[in-house]
Amino acid sequence: MSEPVPHWVSTRPFDAERETGEHTSVRADYARASSRRLFWWRLRSRRLAVVSLAFLVVSYLVAATAEFIAPTGVATRxxxxxxxxxxxxxxxxxxxxxxxxxxxxxxxxxxxxxxxxxxxxxxxxxxxxxxxxxxxxxxxxxxxxxxxxxxxxxxxxxxxxxxDRLGRDMASRLVHGARISLTIGLLGVTLTLALGLLFGGLAGYLGGRADFWLGRTTEILRSLPHLPIWLALSAALPVTMSPLLVYFAITAILACLEWPGLARAVRSKLLSLREEDFVAAAEMMGAGPARIIARHLLPNFMSHIVVSAALAIPSMILAETALSFLNLGLRAPITSWGVLLTEAQNIEAVVLYPWLLLPMVPVMATVLAFSFLGDGLRDALDPLSE
Incomplete structure (x- = not known):
């Protein structure tokens, strides 16, 4: 019996007795489709994920062209x-x-x-x-x-x-703040992925003492309460440090506390994959551990890595927003959504000037968009999700 066409390729029911040329063409396209095309078909069928992807693309384009989009400078009064x-x-x-x-x-x-x-x-x-x-x-x-x-x-x-209280345009400051808040998520997740893949890959592939000590290290870091650690490390940054160095320091702090979760996931997956026949074949052909991990093992659970990255970015954005709101994160003259929210720390701003709370809107929209996109990517990259 021939395999029916998946619902994400054709929404019309398939009837073998009334099979048309169009059905035959669709089935043939599905059989010849590459993995990338199959991924796109699955992702396209999830409207919410596609809308979220479009929103994020537009958001990053706005952040990249903030000077052109904003009518005034970030500090113009x-x-x-x-x-x-x-x-x-x-x-x-x-x-x-x-x-x-x-x-x-x-x-x-x-x-x-x-x-x-x-x-x-x-x-x-x-x-x-x-x-x-x-x-x-x-x-x-x-x-x-x-x-x-x-x-x-x-x-x-x-x-x-x-x-705001100094006569600065909130629209311009929101646009300029998007560049910092959105890029800190990307940089932080890039560093998180690098650390998680490095230590998780070594622990999962090498095993033995390396697995034991790296596993205990990740468990200790995961057991630490994140919020007090964020506050303590951020408060330890010198007041005289330049805003650019503060930006990179906050990014490093957020990444160093997020990588243990990814490292554990990578370790568990590599422990199961390293026993497969293709790993043994690669070792017999003389491939080293780095090549086996990078060329053979990581691609087999790339879907998990992509989804983890998509879901980690909003947590980075929320963490930066919280730290900046508490005056322990980014500092003026750097402008982020969290820095903008410091203007609304009292009841007077909430009651008399509610538009000062507008930076919450892009934060919430971005977090939801990344969450919906992560769910869509997980389903599209996992063939068993159908």
């Missing part, structure tokens, strides 16, 4: 418009289509509560400018430019996500 609420974007004014525009804002200080209050002047629509010349910047610190995706109207403001 407008002291005349501190704590301005978000200005909504409109398309129609008095029934006429004007394109994207904002209304002018009038601000005044309430002498009773000492709170700044802003009202819209709906008689003055101010069109936004796109692909415009604005504040100059050095793109990636390499070349000078002054083009921005959008700019404030001439003589007006465009605080689409509001402003």
């Amino acid at each position: 407008d002291t005349r418009h501190i704590f301005m609420p978000p200005q909504p974007v409109h398309l129609f004014h008095d029934g006429r289509f004007l394109g994207p525009f904002v209304y002018a804002m009038k601000g005044e200080l309430d002498m009773d509560t000492l709170q700044r209050r802003y009202t819209q002047d709906r008689t003055k629509p101010q069109p936004l400018r796109f692909f415009c010349r604005g504040e100059p910047y050095r793109f990636w610190g390499i070349w000078d430019a002054d083009r921005h995706l959008y700019c404030a109207p001439e003589g007006g403001t465009a605080f689409l996500l509001g402003s």
